[in-house]
Amino acid sequence: MVNSSRTPVLQTEAxxxxxxxxxxxxxxSAAFExxxxxxxxxxxxxxxxxxxxxxxxxxxxxxxxxxxxERDISRWPVAKRARHGLGRAFQLTQLFPNLxxxxxxxxxxxARHGLGxxxxxxxxxxxxxxxEVESLLDTIGLTERADDFARALSHGAQRRLEVGMMLAMxxxxxxxxxxxxxMSVDEAPVLLELIHRIKNEQDRTILLVEHKLDVIRxxxxxxxxxxxxxLLADGEPExxxxxxxxxxxxxxxxxxxxxx
Amino acid sequence: xxxxxxxxxxxxxxxxxLLAVIVVSLLLAPFIFDGSRALDTAARLCIFIxxxxxxxxxxxxxxxxxxxxxxxxxxxxxSVAIAFDHVAPGFGVxxxxxxxxxxxxxxxxxxxxxxxxxxxxxxxxxxxxxVASVATVLVSQLYLYTGGEDGMTYRIPxxxxxxxxxxxxxxxxxxxxxxxxxxxxxxxxxxxxxxxMVRIVASPFGKVLKALRENDFRAEAIGYTTVYYRxxxxxxxxxxATLAGVLMAIWLRYTGxxxxxxxxxxxxxxxxxxxxxxxxxxxxxxxxxLLVLARNYLNxxxxxxxxxxxxxxxxxxxxxxxxxxxxxxxxxxxxxxFFPLGIVGRLVRGRADHG
Ligand SMILES: Nc1ncnc2c1ncn2[C@@H]1O[C@H](COP(=O)(O)OP(=O)(O)OP(=O)(O)O)[C@@H](O)[C@H]1O
Ligand SMILES: [Mg+2]
Numbered sequence: 001m002v003n004s005s006r007t008p009v010l011q012t013e014a015x016x017x018x019x020x021x022x023x024x025x026x027x028x029s030a031a032f033e034x035x036x037x038x039x040x041x042x043x044x045x046x047x048x049x050x051x052x053x054x055x056x057x058x059x060x061x062x063x064x065x066x067x068x069x070e071r072d073i074s075r076w077p078v079a080k081r082a083r084h085g086l087g088r089a090f091q092l093t094q095l096f097p098n099l100x101x102x103x104x105x106x107x108x109x110x111a112r113h114g115l116g117x118x119x120x121x122x123x124x125x126x127x128x129x130x131x132e133v134e135s136l137l138d139t140i141g142l143t144e145r146a147d148d149f150a151r152a153l154s155h156g157a158q159r160r161l162e163v164g165m166m167l168a169m170x171x172x173x174x175x176x177x178x179x180x181x182x183m184s185v186d187e188a189p190v191l192l193e194l195i196h197r198i199k200n201e202q203d204r205t206i207l208l209v210e211h212k213l214d215v216i217r218x219x220x221x222x223x224x225x226x227x228x229x230x231l232l233a234d235g236e237p238e239x240x241x242x243x244x245x246x247x248x249x250x251x252x253x254x255x256x257x258x259x260x
Numbered sequence: 261x262x263x264x265x266x267x268x269x270x271x272x273x274x275x276x277x278l279l280a281v282i283v284v285s286l287l288l289a290p291f292i293f294d295g296s297r298a299l300d301t302a303a304r305l306c307i308f309i310x311x312x313x314x315x316x317x318x319x320x321x322x323x324x325x326x327x328x329x330x331x332x333x334x335x336x337x338x339s340v341a342i343a344f345d346h347v348a349p350g351f352g353v354x355x356x357x358x359x360x361x362x363x364x365x366x367x368x369x370x371x372x373x374x375x376x377x378x379x380x381x382x383x384x385x386x387x388x389x390x391v392a393s394v395a396t397v398l399v400s401q402l403y404l405y406t407g408g409e410d411g412m413t414y415r416i417p418x419x420x421x422x423x424x425x426x427x428x429x430x431x432x433x434x435x436x437x438x439x440x441x442x443x444x445x446x447x448x449x450x451x452x453x454x455x456x457m458v459r460i461v462a463s464p465f466g467k468v469l470k471a472l473r474e475n476d477f478r479a480e481a482i483g484y485t486t487v488y489y490r491x492x493x494x495x496x497x498x499x500x501a502t503l504a505g506v507l508m509a510i511w512l513r514y515t516g517x518x519x520x521x522x523x524x525x526x527x528x529x530x531x532x533x534x535x536x537x538x539x540x541x542x543x544x545x546x547x548x549x550l551l552v553l554a555r556n557y558l559n560x561x562x563x564x565x566x567x568x569x570x571x572x573x574x575x576x577x578x579x580x581x582x583x584x585x586x587x588x589x590x591x592x593x594x595x596x597x598f599f600p601l602g603i604v605g606r607l608v609r610g611r612a613d614h615g
Contacts, residue, residue: 056481082483094481096474107471110464111483117492119465126464169482 007070009034009205010086010173015054015064024050026229027064032173037199037206039216039237042226048209049091051226052175055207056088057081068173082111087171091178091209093162097151101142101161104150105133108168132168139194140164156187163191167198173205174198180210195219213241268462270542275604279542282549290434290443297556300511303443305552306450307507312532313457313544314500320538321461322493323473325381327526328372328388331395332498334521335368336361336505341515342405345414354417354510361502369498373491396521411516420445420510446507453500458541460496469493473539528555535595537602546603554591559584 008031015028025047032038040048053059055066057078066074073081082088096104109129110116123129137143140160145153150161163179176195180188192215199206199219210216216223216237223240225233233240240246270276285292289302311333318324339361343353372391376384399406406412418424424438434440460466468489471479476486509515518524528551536547565579599605 058477058481077485078480079483079485082481088481090478090481094475094478096471096478098474099470103467103470107467107479108482110467115464116468116484116489117465119460119463121464122459122462123464123467124462165478165482 008032008067009069010055010207011067011070012051012055013065013067015051015066016062017050017054017059018062023229025054025061025226028226028229028231030224030231030234032205032207034172034203034205035199036221037195037208037219038222038224039220040207040209040224040226041211041216042232046226047229048226049177050229052088052177052207052209055173056086056175082169082171085172086175087166087169087173088175089163089166089177089179091181093158095150095158095161095165098149100147101150101153102133102137102146104161105136105164105168106130108165109133109136112169136164136168139167141190156183159183160187160191163194171204174207176206176208176210178209178211180212180215192219268458270540270604275542275546279545282545286447289447290440291432296439299439299443301552301556303446303511304508305548306446307504307511308528308532308548308552309545310450310453310507311501311504312529312536312548313454313541314497314504315529316533316536316538316541316544317457317461317469317500318493318497319533320540320543321466321473322469322490323476324376324490324494325385326372326388326494327385328392329497329501329529330521330523330526331368331392332365332501333505333508333525334395334399335365336502336507337509337515337520338399338406338505339364340506340509341407341412341414344416344509345412346405349415349417351417354506358503358506361506362499365498365502366495369495370491373494374487376487376490376494392521392523392526396517399517399521407516409517411514411519413514416442416510416513442511446511449503449507453503454541454545457500461541465489465492470539531592533602535592535599535602537599537604540602540604543602543604554588558587562587 011031013029015025016023017025028047028051030038040051042048050059054061054064057073057076057080061074064074065072068081068084068086073084076084096107099107106123106129109132110123110126113129115121115126115129134143137146140163142153142157142160142164145157150158153161159179159182163176166174166176179195180191183191195206195208196219198204208216208219210219220237222235223233223237224231225240225246233243233246270279286302286306290299293299293302311329315329318326318329336358339357340354343357347353368391372388375387379387400408403409415421419438420442421438422435424441425436426438426441427436430436461469468479468484471484472486472489472493479489480486505520508520512519532544532547532551534547535550536543536545559581562579562584563581566576566581569575569579595603
């Protein structure tokens with residue numbers, strides 16, 4: 001990525017989707033640059049996950065455009081977008097439950113290396129894939145559980161594997177959808193620390209849906225506020241949080257301690 | 261090749277032992293079992309192991325429910341039958357028939373596979389059922405070529421028949437003739453096909469198939485174009501079934517709706533996969549063995565029991581050989597109750613499940 005600082009890696013233009021009469025995402029335009037971490041906030045049902053679905057391709061837009069590295073990818077299927085650098089960790093955990101933790105990660109790594117069509121090598125003998133999987137296991141702290149079925153993991157461990165599978169894609173754009181939801185109090189900071197490290201060390205474009213304001217303050221360069229599918233505000237964390245509309249629409253609905 | 265096969269063998273000792281007994285029995289079948297009936301059972305078993313394993317590739321590994329598997333079995337068998345009957349029983353003709361059969365199966369499988377892109381699993385299953393029925397109707401309509409309901413009997417290359425004698429003397433009490441060659445042809449091809457599938461399943465491609473079964477939404481989201489993989493699995497599975505059909509046609513010297521196309525065979529395949537254990541090719545060996553033996557000998561065993569209890573009114577009636585199907589049903593229910601994951605599933609699971 002030469003010249004990464006100014007041209008946006010990811011951009012949405014008047015992105016819209018309707019479900020019947022309900023407009024879940026309403027003409028959202030935003031651009032995301034390399035090396036930036038953007039927090040996306042908004043009350044339940046604001047359209048955050050739906051916005052992600054439009055970007056990673058699980059839903060087709062009713063109108064509007066998604067650009068990845070200035071190419072229009074609005075009509076691309078999900079798998080193609082993934083291969084071109086859109087990584088997504090889901091709000092509702094999406095694992096391969098009856099495969100081991102190692103196999104879950106191995107599948108992602110071999111997908112990235114384009115090995116999935118190999119029919120005549122043994123998966124267990126792919127040293128490069130194994131080495132990568134080992135380091136990923138270490139990163140998400142699941143080395144001990146490598147041979148367990150994904151479905152046998154605790155909720156928190158499943159959340160970590162969910163994030164690990166996205167990291168395994170080594171994507172240019174990382175979309176985290178409430179990654180710490182349901183994690184225990186000592187698991188969540190570890191994961192946030194990891195996201196922080198990724199942001200500082202690498203030239204990623206990170207989108208993070210997160211409810212906890214203290215987290216957003218420390219991590220985010222920028223905040224997008226969604227409300228009823230509309231983009232209500234977009235800017236630096238401190239200034240966005242001062243806006244009256246935001247305080248009413250979003251912060252006002254939260255408990256006092258989080259606003260403080 | 262063999263080193264890598266060892267990697268894929270199941271861990272369980274009991275299972276390895278059981279598999280070894282079955283494989284060795286099949287290898288030595290002509291020498292350790294008496295009579296042509298036993299040899300016939302052994303040959304059918306070899307063929308069904310391939311057929312069931314190829315179905316498991318689809319159902320157990322990829323998670324695709326299809327009822328069209330006998331269609332591909334039938335394409336293989338009828339190609340050979342028609343070629344031998346209408347052209348000549350030679351190996352050149354056989355080769356052409358096999359190539360044509362694989363081509364036809366591939367086209368049909370790709371078409372059906374692409375349908376899976378558009379419809380939900382339940383509709384897909386129904387479509388395959390419909391396609392299979394159409395094939396049955398077609399076979400009976402085109403009786404000029406297929407022999408209709410009666411099927412067709414034909415000659416096969418002479419070297420594969422009892423009329424062809426390699427040695428005048430018996431070896432270990434066994435005639436060394438074309439029939440024996442035929443059996444070993446079936447055994448060898450079946451073994452190679454089975455090992456091929458074992459190899460495929462352990463490959464990166466095989467892993468992707470499991471990913472589709474487990475969660476195709478996520479498989480797509482990490483970059484696998486799932487339709488492509490599902491179609492490829494359908495084609496491989498179909499081609500394996502086709503080759504099994506070719507073997508069946510050669511062995512039986514008869515091909516008809518009852519031998520390769522009927523719904524009963526589809527049901528047998530399903531039972532064998534479920535009893536052996538879905539998602540384990542070695543399960544195909546166990547499941548096929550149990551059911552083929554039951555089909556062939558339960559009848560007889562019950563005859564023995566019937567005679568033993570001939571004076572006990574209810575028991576005698578219960579063991580009436582006519583009721584063997586009932587007992588097969590009972591056997592099946594018991595199996596599913598005690599081994600919900602199939603026999604292999606039961607012996608293999610547990611390892612990765614703690615915590
Ligand atoms: N496939 C769909 N069909 C119909 N309506 C949908 C669909 N997906 C989302 N919606 C609706 O769109 C709106 C936005 O939902 P979305 O899941 O994007 O909210 P969110 O901001 O992610 O909320 P949360 O914080 O609860 O995760 C909701 O009203 C939801 O009911
Ligand atoms: Mg959401």
